[in-house]
Amino acid sequence: MSVDTASLRTSRGPVPRAERALAPDLARGAMLLIIAVANVAGVVFAGEPGLDATPPEGIDRGINFLLFELVHARGYPVFAVMFGYGLVQLARRQDTAGATHQQVRSVLLRRNFWLVAFGFAHAALLYYGDFLGAYGIVGIVMTLLLLRRGATFHRVVLVLWALTSAEILILGAIVASGIAGSGGSAPLPADHVDSLAASGYLASILDRLGEWPTHTMTVVPFIVIAWLGMWAARRHVLEELARHRTMLTWTAILGLGVAIAGGLPAALLSAGWLDVDKPTASLILMLHGASGMFAGPGYVAVFGLIALRVTRPGPVVGALSALGQRSLSGYLFQSVAWLLLLAPFTLALGQRLGNPTVSGLLIAAAVWLVTVLIAVRLDKRGQAGPAEIVLRRLTYGPRT
Template sequence: MSVDTARRTSRGAVRRAERALAPDLARGAMLLIIALANVAGVVFAGEPGLDATPEGADRGLNFLLFELVHARGYPVFAVMFGYGIVQLARRQDASGATPKQVRSVLIRRNLWLVVFGFAHAALLYYGDFLGAYGIVGLVMTLVLLRRGDKFHRIVLVLWALAAVEILILGAIVVSRILGGQGGSAPLPAGHVDSLAAPGYAASMLDRVGEWPMHTLRVLPFIIIAWLGMWAARRRVLEEPARHKSLLTWTTILGLGVAIAGGLPAALVSAGWLHVNESAASLMLMLHGASGLFAGPGYVAVFGLIAMRVTRPGSVVGALSALGQRSLSGYLFQSVAWLILLAPFTLALGDRFNSPTVTGLIIAVAVWLATVLTAHLLDKRKQAGPAEIVLRRLTYGPRA
């Protein structure tokens, strides 16, 4: 086999791997978790989104949101963001680009993500992650991307230390519960001015002020994105059958830690456990810290599912199509929240008996609309509008 033939074969293998089902499936399903988390915050104008006085079925919904959704959606996004950086660099390498050219492409793309993030926050939704992803992407491109395997093992040590921290914090929380100090404090929830603003102009001014602090607060998720980069270097999602054991244990441990760590806060949110203010604050801290492990846990689940799919049907195909257009799907959600839920537009969250139920129904409906739209675009071989814009800004008008 000639060198050129070998090179073409290698590039073909890379492209086939990049088209593997699991990464796109994870991104598509991830947007449902993001929608459920964000819609609750929009409905209750707070972070996390919480009905402080739930009754009936709302108690169970609060419980499930805190166990499976709140602080458990963005870690999935972060894992896949780190994974995607390696995928993009690998595609560039396979096309013959030099390391310097690959770095230049990634830097441009991440700088434009920061611009996208600011515009997203100013115009639509304060809880933007695109700007933070752009900043983290720059750091990962310049500091982490071309490092060797030995260096990347550092992230595993960091995750082990995070697990120890969660165990210690969990032990403190359990001791507080068993101590039986009593109380009836709710979980602390921060008010978000832009979500309660009476007009669009006022909400936009609030968002411009809220975005910088929100972005700085979520930058530490680089540890999650770094884990995604580590997994991508081993093609964990492109070749799930080779990594079945890793995916299985990641599912068990990742979701196990997230569910166990979120349990105390979930019980308080449902009104089934009563504690004092100090204990409630510790529970919310444990809830957030343990939520990091939901990222790799959920992604591992999608990897195991993809391994079982030999012939993607219409449902899996539509989810994967949304995953390929995840930026458009994410931005569409923010447009929907502004139109359907803002106090100065339709304000549907306040028009029915249960804001929690209303919000969740809207979230699922909006996500399904993005799934259907992505499926139709996929049949026409069209990218999402946001992906088209970002690609042209990154690669130029001929992209």
């Protein structure tokens, strides 16, 4: 049977919820809220990370603290883990359909090449901070070099994560020493993003065309995070939740523990509750980013434990799962919303509705809720998201 014409619903449309592992969809749907909150802050303040340049006051202190502890650099690792997990699932479904290894590789390469194209279009037309192009590049590398490796080889990723843990401990000790001996008052470093402050749409496109390659190359190293997802998928962690309960519990505790501890100095500094000199501030931001990767497996494990307790998905879990099945469409919808609602040359609502930090959060939550409602409506009709339909058609060709 040709892999392109295999009669699998998993390749052609949304799969009935009862036939899927709940945890991956639940994680993707919920984490799109964190992605929305993180991205909207960057758009409102035209910088990376999204942070008001003026000293925080009042409620902004608490919001900044929570953003740097739980959101900034802590959402995309979840999707990196799920990307690696999903690549193995897709290959496994094609294997089950009778495809040869060469046919499976052809499908995966074609899908990931199209993801790169999606990423370029997304960045050029909508938002510089695209991750789709990086996903596509990582997917190509993983398909060619990692997919068919044995269990022993895949344990290398655990060694890499252990080494990263040691690096974070060392960096944390250096940061603690810097804080103890620091007497400055430097803010967290933030890079200005020209496309987010552009005065016109054409100017923003030209800026993004220059920003996208650099941003994509800085994201590609998350292959180490995606590789962990691949390792977990080979062990069926999210399909066999009960068997992996202990692993999930410890992953949630340690993963989120490292992310929260490593993010604490940046959270305190962003809230105005910590004073340090400029070199220490730079190290604090480095520690924040490095520790954020541990939030990926940590958050995924939390949603796995939640799914383990769900015997009959209610409306909330069902809605999040529906969005998770259409996460690509939900992600792109957000970028359209930021362009229409927040850009300086459109409505610029983040700067017009009072407190920009609070306004951005409310807009992010509202946009995410709209995507949830749309996903639920599509789910009731048994329809995939529009972006998923296009990607499947490009990957598999027209139905036969």
